[in-house]
Amino acid sequence: MTDPTARKAENEKPDATVQQTPNPANPKPYVMPDDPQDEQADPLVAAQREAAEYKDKLLRTLAEMENLRRRTEREVADARTYGISGFARDVLNVADNINRALSTLTAEARDAADAAVKSVLEGVELTERELIKSLEKNGVKQFTPQGEKFDPNKHQAMFEVPTADVPPGHVAQVIQSGYTIGERVLRPALVGVSKAAPKPAPASDNSQPSGAGQ
Structure with a gap:
């Protein structure tokens, strides 16, 4: 026979399927359910997920725009610095021809020249100096690596020079100066690279020891 008291307690037990009303005095934090069906039942959950997706897309877009801004600034700076590279190379040919013309004259020829020739020289x-200054004003600088360690990124070796005056692997002679534009090499310097001078052959001793042949 069933106990009436137990039956009453069983009837008063709360149904698990019925959602309990939260206590306003002790609110519990809202937990976003993982079940998609809960999102359909709760519009707040769907709104929060949609807001999170939009926030992620916004952050990604802002990061891409920042990268684009930096890349554009770098490209503009490179164009401003290196945009005249082709023109500068053509101008260097003019500077080389002027330098060759001046280097053909010896000191004796300059001294023997009359006043008109000296004025032309x-x-x-002056034209050569002004040309070099104009190039430097636009970021093109001349360098002469005499005595420096050979660098294949900046120097072009034309021949080797056996010498003891310069350590092996260094620039012993500069045939043509090099030029840089910004941080890049516009034209390498043409150089002769030193190598160890051959050691003199030991002197042969043809003298015979005393008493030889006796």
Whole structure:
């Protein structure tokens, strides 16, 4: 026979399927359910997930825009610095021709020249200096690596020079100066690279020891 008291307690037990009303005095934190069916039942869950997706897309877009801005600034700076590289190379040919023309004259020929020729020479030398200054103003700088350690990134070896005056592997002679533009090599310097001078052959001793042949 069933106990009436037990039957009453069983009837008063709360149904697990019925959602209990939260206590306003002790609210519990809202937990987003993982079940998609809960999102359909709760519009707040769907709104929170959609907001999180939009936030992620916004952050990704902002990061891409920042990368694009930095890349554009770098490309603009490179274009401003290196955009004249082709023109600068053509101007270097003019500077080389002026330098060759001046180097053909010896000191004796300069001293023997009359006043008119000396004036022409001074004008050509002034033109060469102004040309070099104009190149430097636009970021093109000349370098002469005499005595420096050979660097294949900046120097072009034309021949080897056996010498004891310069350590092996260093620039012993500069045939043509090099130029840089910004941080890049516009034209390498043409150089002769030193190598160890051959050691003199030991002197042969042809003298015979005393008493030989006796």
